[in-house]
Amino acid sequence: MSNTAIDLLNAADITDWHSEHDLLVVGFGAAGACAAIESSQAGNSVLVVERGSGIGGTTSLATGHFYLGGGTRVQLANGIEDSADEMFNYLMANTPNPDAEKIRCYADDSVSHFNWLVEQGVPFNDGFYRKKHYEQPTDECLIWSGNEKAWPYSQQAKPAPRGHKVEHPGSGGGAIVMQNLGETAKRLKVKFQFDAQVNGLIKNKAGRIVGLRYKSFGDTYYLRANKAVVIAAGGFSMNQAMVEEHCPQLNAESVWPQGTPYDDGSGIQLGLAAGGQAIHMSQVFLTSPFYPPESLVKGILVNQYGQRFINEDSYHSRSAAACIEQPNGIAYLICDNATFGRPELKLQELIDAWDTVEEMEQALALPTGTLQDTINDYNQYAELGKDPTQHKHADWLQPLNQPPFAALECSFQKSNYTGFTLGGLQVSKDAEVLDHHLQAITGLYAAGACASNIAQDGTGYSSGTCIGEATYFGRRAAKHAHQLTPTLP
Ligand SMILES: Cc1cc2nc3c(=O)[nH]c(=O)nc-3n(C[C@H](O)[C@H](O)[C@H](O)COP(=O)(O)OP(=O)(O)OC[C@H]3O[C@@H](n4cnc5c(N)ncnc54)[C@H](O)[C@@H]3O)c2cc1C
Incomplete structure (x- = not known):
C-alpha cells in the first residue's frame, strides 16, 4: 500500500482551507498535464498537486x-x-x-x-x-x-x-513530451504545489467531491475545488501488495516492473475511498521483445510439445502473453542460420545451436518427432508463402532449413520480461469516476494509468495507447468539469 492512509473527509469538518481553485489536478504526468492545460485554456484557475519535486511522472520515462x-x-x-x-x-x-x-x-x-x-x-x-x-x-x-x-x-x-x-532519437521521448507540456502549463499560469502527496478527498453533504487533503514535509493542507478534482496519479506497478493481490505475475522473479516509486496506486485508492471501483486490475502489459533483429520474426515460437501457438509477427506483448500462457510457461524461439541474430534487447538467452532439428529436439526434451514435424510442416507451406496454422504474414515466411538451428529461451521463468499495470478506476467516456452503480461521482475525474480505458492487457496493446489515452481522456475530464456548476459563489 502507499505509505499514508487515504481517506474520504467531510467538508463540514474542514475549518482551515488553505486555498481555492476551480480545478485541482493530482499529479503532473501526461494525463494531469493535459487536464491542467485544457482547463486553464477554458479560463479556469488550476492547481496541480504533485508528489514529486518536479513534473513528469512515469511519462518522463516513456519512449514517447x-x-x-x-x-x-x-x-x-x-x-x-x-x-x-x-x-x-x-x-x-x-x-x-x-x-x-x-x-x-x-x-x-x-x-x-x-x-x-x-x-x-x-x-x-x-x-x-x-x-x-x-x-x-x-x-x-x-x-x-x-x-x-x-x-x-x-x-x-x-x-x-x-x-x-515524439521527435527524439530512440527512447526517452517521454521527457520531451513532459518538458513541453510543462512549459505550456506554466505559460498558462497553471499553479504547482510540489512535494505534496494527496492522501484524501473531501466531499460535501450532497456527496460531491469539493476538495482534497495533501501532506507536505509533515504538514497537512486542505484545498477547495470550485469545480472538480482530477486524479491523474499513475498506476500501481510499484505497490507490491496491490500487485500481489491483483496481478502477481508482475511480481515474478523474471519480471522487471517499470515505473517510478510513485506508481504506488494512491490514485486508485483515492478513487476507491470516494466510492469508485477499479476494473481490469488483473491485467498487465507484460512483454519480452525478441526483435530486432527483425530476421528473428522469421523464426517460430514453439512450446514444450514442439508446437507453434502464435503468429510470430504479432506485436511483442501479444507473443509474450502467448508464451506465458503455454504449459509451464515454456516457450522457445527456433531459427536457422539464415534467420538467426542476437536479440538486441538481450532479454532471451541463446540456449544452443545444433546441426539437426532432431538433435535440438532431444536437447530441449521435446517429444520425439514433434519439432521435426512442426518445422517440416512450416517449411512446406513457407515455400508457398502460406502459414495455414498461425497465419504469419507472407513477408515473414521463409523455410528454416539452413543448419545450424538455434533455440532462444522465451520461457516465462527463464527469460526476462518487463511490464506495468493496466487496471484502474472505472470511468465514463468523460473520465468521471463511476461508483458501484455506474453513477458518476460528481466532481471527481480520473485519467491516465490510474483509470481503465482502452489499454487493457498485453494481448491487445499497441505502443502509444497509454499516453494517447492519458492525454486524450485527461482533456475530456477537464472539458466535462468545466461545465459543472461551481460550488463556491
Ligand atoms: C519505460 C516505460 C516506457 C513507456 N513507454 C510508453 C510509450 O512510449 N507510450 C505509451 O503510450 N505508454 C508508454 N508507457 C506507459 C506510460 O508511460 C504510462 O502509462 C503513462 O505515462 C501514465 O501517465 P499518467 O499521467 O497516468 O501517470 P504519470 O506520468 O506516472 O504521472 C502521475 C503523476 O502523479 C504523481 N502522483 C502519484 N501519486 C500522487 C499523489 N498521491 N499525490 C500527488 N501526486 C501523485 C506522480 O508523482 C506523477 O508525477 C511506458 C511505461 C514505461 C514504464
Missing part, C-alpha cells in the same frame, strides 16, 4: 509513443490511408473488453487530438520508420506499433501504422 490515426498530418505526409472508422475497427477488435463509446470518440478525435498536442508544443516530425522494432531508434515519428498487420486483426480492419513518436 502516442497511438493516433485516422489521417494525422504524419500519416498523410507518408501516403498512409487511414480513417477514424478503421482505427475504431482495429481497436475494437484488438481490445479484449472494448468500450465502444470510448473507442469511438478516441478514434473520431484522434486527428484533432494530434493537432492539439502539436499546438501545445509536442514535436512530431514527418518521418516514417518502416522496419519491425519495438521502438524506432531514430527520431522518425511513425511506426507500426501494434498488431495491425498481424492476423486476425489484419482481416478486421485495414492496417495502418499509428504509433507516433
Whole structure:
C-alpha cells in the first residue's frame, strides 16, 4: 500500500482551507498535464498537486509513443490511408473488453487530438520508420506499433501504422513530451504545489467531491475545488501488495516492473475511498521483445510439445502473453542460420545451436518427432508463402532449413520480461469516476494509468495507447468539469 492512509473527509469538518481553485489536478504526468492545460485554456484557475519535486511522472520515462490515426498530418505526409472508422475497427477488435463509446470518440478525435498536442508544443516530425522494432531508434515519428498487420486483426480492419513518436532519437521521448507540456502549463499560469502527496478527498453533504487533503514535509493542507478534482496519479506497478493481490505475475522473479516509486496506486485508492471501483486490475502489459533483429520474426515460437501457438509477427506483448500462457510457461524461439541474430534487447538467452532439428529436439526434451514435424510442416507451406496454422504474414515466411538451428529461451521463468499495470478506476467516456452503480461521482475525474480505458492487457496493446489515452481522456475530464456548476459563489 502507499505509505499514508487515504481517506474520504467531510467538508463540514474542514475549518482551515488553505486555498481555492476551480480545478485541482493530482499529479503532473501526461494525463494531469493535459487536464491542467485544457482547463486553464477554458479560463479556469488550476492547481496541480504533485508528489514529486518536479513534473513528469512515469511519462518522463516513456519512449514517447502516442497511438493516433485516422489521417494525422504524419500519416498523410507518408501516403498512409487511414480513417477514424478503421482505427475504431482495429481497436475494437484488438481490445479484449472494448468500450465502444470510448473507442469511438478516441478514434473520431484522434486527428484533432494530434493537432492539439502539436499546438501545445509536442514535436512530431514527418518521418516514417518502416522496419519491425519495438521502438524506432531514430527520431522518425511513425511506426507500426501494434498488431495491425498481424492476423486476425489484419482481416478486421485495414492496417495502418499509428504509433507516433515524439521527435527524439530512440527512447526517452517521454521527457520531451513532459518538458513541453510543462512549459505550456506554466505559460498558462497553471499553479504547482510540489512535494505534496494527496492522501484524501473531501466531499460535501450532497456527496460531491469539493476538495482534497495533501501532506507536505509533515504538514497537512486542505484545498477547495470550485469545480472538480482530477486524479491523474499513475498506476500501481510499484505497490507490491496491490500487485500481489491483483496481478502477481508482475511480481515474478523474471519480471522487471517499470515505473517510478510513485506508481504506488494512491490514485486508485483515492478513487476507491470516494466510492469508485477499479476494473481490469488483473491485467498487465507484460512483454519480452525478441526483435530486432527483425530476421528473428522469421523464426517460430514453439512450446514444450514442439508446437507453434502464435503468429510470430504479432506485436511483442501479444507473443509474450502467448508464451506465458503455454504449459509451464515454456516457450522457445527456433531459427536457422539464415534467420538467426542476437536479440538486441538481450532479454532471451541463446540456449544452443545444433546441426539437426532432431538433435535440438532431444536437447530441449521435446517429444520425439514433434519439432521435426512442426518445422517440416512450416517449411512446406513457407515455400508457398502460406502459414495455414498461425497465419504469419507472407513477408515473414521463409523455410528454416539452413543448419545450424538455434533455440532462444522465451520461457516465462527463464527469460526476462518487463511490464506495468493496466487496471484502474472505472470511468465514463468523460473520465468521471463511476461508483458501484455506474453513477458518476460528481466532481471527481480520473485519467491516465490510474483509470481503465482502452489499454487493457498485453494481448491487445499497441505502443502509444497509454499516453494517447492519458492525454486524450485527461482533456475530456477537464472539458466535462468545466461545465459543472461551481460550488463556491
Ligand atoms: C519505460 C516505460 C516506457 C513507456 N513507454 C510508453 C510509450 O512510449 N507510450 C505509451 O503510450 N505508454 C508508454 N508507457 C506507459 C506510460 O508511460 C504510462 O502509462 C503513462 O505515462 C501514465 O501517465 P499518467 O499521467 O497516468 O501517470 P504519470 O506520468 O506516472 O504521472 C502521475 C503523476 O502523479 C504523481 N502522483 C502519484 N501519486 C500522487 C499523489 N498521491 N499525490 C500527488 N501526486 C501523485 C506522480 O508523482 C506523477 O508525477 C511506458 C511505461 C514505461 C514504464
